[in-house]
Amino acid sequence: MIFVILGTHELSFVRLLNYLEKMDIKEDVVIQSGNTPFTSKKYKVIPFLAQGEFDEYINKSDLVITHGGVGSIFTAFKYNKKVITMPRLSKYNEHNDDHQLEICEKFDREGYTKNCTDYDTLxxxxxxxxxxEFKKYKFDNSRILNYLNKIILE
Known part of the structure; x- marks a missing residue:
């Protein structure tokens, strides 16, 4: 199963959904569409999910396709899922700036995800x-813990 996460940003991200709708994907696809109104003849589209339902879908999935939100990306990493990112881009009025592009490109360069910005690469x-073969993300809070410890002790 493929789980698609659009997050909850108020701007629409219909570009990704239109791309998916044009494809002939043989697997089940479940889409958390957030504030992007969309209906599909092929895939299950759910605007919002309770946390337990969200966790259930991500746990069942073989692949997560997500916008460039770090919360969504890290949740997929937490469940050890393969991740394809498609950042929301400001030029399409999907976000206010291109910080998602920067985040997704970095994860791609480091081998944790595959980043896509167009139909063909997706x-x-x-x-x-x-x-x-994706690199497994290792969560390491030692730097933040050391920083907090330093602040507390000073």
Missing amino acids: EKSIKTYKDI
Whole structure:
């Protein structure tokens, strides 16, 4: 199963959903669409999910396709999922700036995700995700803990 996460940002992200709708994906696809109104003849679309339902879908999935929100990306990492990102872009009026692009490009460069910004790279990534070896993200709070410890002790 493929779980698609659009987050809860108030601006629409219909570009990603239109891309998916044009594709012939053989797997079940569940989309958390947030504030992007969308209906599909192919896929299950749910605007908002309670945390337990969200966790259930992400746990069942083989692949997570997500916008560039760090919360969504880190949640997929927490569940050890393969992750394809498609950042919301300001040029399409999907976000106020391009910070998601910067985040997604960095995760891609470091081998944790596959970042896509257009139809062709998204389609290719979905078709080949089972063959892609992603680096496993290691959560490490030692730097923040050391920083907090330093502040507290000073």
